[in-house]
Amino acid sequence: MGRFLDLTLxxxxxxAVYAAVALALVLIWRSTRIVNFAQGGMLMITTFLAYTVVSHGGSYWLALLVAVVSGLVLGALVERxxxxxxxxxxxLDAVVVTFGLLVLLQGLAGMLFGGTPRSYPPAFGIAGFRLAGHQLLFSPNDLWVVLVVLGGMAVLAVVFRRTSLGLRMRSAAFAPEVARLLGVRVGPMLTLGWALAAVVGAVAGVLIAPSTFVSPTGFDAVLVFGFTAAVIGGLDSPPGAVAGGLILGVVLSYVAGYLGSDIVTFGALVVLIVVLMVRPSGLFGAATGRRV
Structure with missing residues (x-):
């Protein structure tokens, strides 16, 4: 029972890490209808900037602020x-551009920061909580990651569903011609969508960094699992991104713990296929019917 609880936590x-990346992908998809495969490279660059602040004596919170601001600027510049x-x-042209940007950012990071993996300090302690004499594999820093991701999901859901800004961003993405006729400034809305997504990605990078090493290619696997989580939950749904990330994380933890870490990637593929066979639009995606 203790092993099952540890694997679950x-x-x-x-x-939550996969969900954070999935949230950034969902935000760009909802606002611009583009899958940003450069998201891993963008959050890697902002995380390196945050690491630079920490390595020069800055606090974790100052580094997080630097990551957020640099993500906002980077996202806007990429879109424009x-x-x-x-x-x-x-x-497909936009997809190719994002792939090219990923390669460019990884090469640029290698030249500026080198290829040596760097360790990143956590916000809080990494010693697990104790429950009934048993030390859990769940620390205060893990709790911080989960709470930030859930909070980010809630904010995004409110923005897109309950605010005029979210409505304008969605209309600019789905029907730009109609949105222009209604007075929506489509260009700034698209830029804002990319900037906000880059901010979410920057926060995700800082959250992920303590559990991995910061390097030019250190976030590639996380991006793959984050994209898988976004598809599982539904690319149109921030709550779906979080649910998809948590489901994927728990399933892969069970696979690694009971079957072996060598088949974790295969386990992710199986989960993705099963979900898409049952619900092609994702668990929380809007179902669409075929027109005859």
Whole structure:
């Protein structure tokens, strides 16, 4: 029973990490209808900037602020300089641009920061809580990660469903021509969507960093699992991204604990296939019917 509880808590922690990345992917998809495969590279750059602050004596919170501000600027620049020139072309063009940006950012990080993996300090203690004499594999820092992700999901859900800003961003993404006729400034809305997504990604990078090493390619696996979580939950749903991340994290923790870590990636594939067979739009995605 103790092993099952430990695996569950460890899965919730890793699932929150996947959910944080999934939230950033969902935000860009909802606001611009583009899957940003450069998200891992963007959060890697902002995390390196945060690490620079910490390594020079700055506090964790100052580093987090630097990551958020740099993410806001980076996201806006990427949309204005790279994505907007191809927004009227076939959707595949934007996907290719994001892949190219990922390679560029990884190469740039290698030149500026080197390829040596760096350790990142956690916000809180990493010693697990004790319950009935048993030390859990769930620490105050893990609790911080879970609470931040849940809070981010709640904020995004409110913004998109309950505010005029969210309505304008959604209309700019789904029907830009109609949105322009209704007075919505589509360009700034798209830029804002990318900037907000980059902020979420920057926070995700800082949350992830203590559990992995910061390096130019250190976030690639997290991006893959984060994208899987977003698809499982539904690319249109912030709550779905969180649910997908937590489900994926717990399942993969069980797979690693009971079957072996060598088949974790295969386990993620099985979960993805099962969910898409039952509900192709994702667990929380809006179901669509086929037009005859």
């Amino acid at each position: 460890a899965g919730l922690t890793s699932g 300089l790279l994505v907007r020139p191809v927004e009227k072309r076939p959707p």
